[in-house]
Amino acid sequence: MTANTANSPKARLNICITCRASAGASDTTGNSETDATRHRDGKRLYDALSHEMATRTDPASFDIVPVECLSNCKSGCSVALSAAGKWGYVYGNLTIEDHAADILKLAEAYANAETGLVAWRERPETVRRNVIARIPPIGN
C-alpha cells in the first residue's frame, strides 16, 4: 500500500512531507531544508493517508510516496499524481480535515484513467479546484 518502490508500474500519489499548510503558515520562503525538525503539515497528511490506506482490505491501484518539496510551498499542503505515460498533476492548498478522503478518491480515479485525465465531474468536489498545474506525459 504505502511504498517507495523503484520502477513501480502503479500510479503514484506523491505527498510533500515538508509542506506547511498555506493558511496560517509562518514560513513562506519556500526553503524546506532550514528546520527539518519543525512541525510539518505535509508529514501529518502523509501519515494520515498512509494509515487510511493500511486499513483497507482491497488492493490499492496506486502507491503513496513521500517526497521532499514539490516547489509549491506557498500553496501547501501539496500532492502530485504521476504515472508512466500519463499527465502529471499537482494539487495544493490541501488539509487533512477537508481533503484527506477525497485525495484518495482522486488518486483512485487518476490510477484508472488511461491518460491521467479525470473528467471534471468525476473529480471529488472538495479537491477539483485545487489543481496547481499539470505536465504532459513523456513521449506522448
Next chain:
Amino acid sequence: MTANTANSPKARLNICITCRASAGASDTTGNSETDATRHRDGKRLYDALSHEMATRTDPASFDIVPVECLSNCKSGCSVALSAAGKWGYVYGNLTIEDHAADILKLAEAYANAETGLVAWRERPETVRRNVIARIPPIGN
C-alpha cells in the same frame, strides 16, 4: 529544433499556447476552450521561442512542444520542462519581453542536468523565482 515528435529522447520545453499573460488578463476562469480564436499570449511566446530556436546553428538539446493548457491559467504564460527520468517543472508568470531568452537558457540547463535539478545559482535570474510546482520522476 521545433518538433512534436513521439517518444523523443530529448528533454522537452512544453509551452502552453492557450495561456494569457496573468497581468492584465481579462479571463481568469481557467477555461481555455471557450474562445480559441482570441489573442493568446502563450501562442505568441511559443512562436517567438520557436523562431529563436530556428535561427540557431547549433543543435538544440531539447524540443519545443506546443501544449494546450498546463492548468496554471491564473499565472500564465506557462511552460513545463519534462524528460524521461527527470523531475518535471512548471514555470509561470512568463512574458516574451522579460523571459524569452532566459527560458531557453533554463531549458538548456535542464536538458543537461541528469535528474532535471538545475542548481539555483545556475538558473537564469529572471526566471528562477517563477517556479509554480514540480513533479518527481517516474520510477525514481
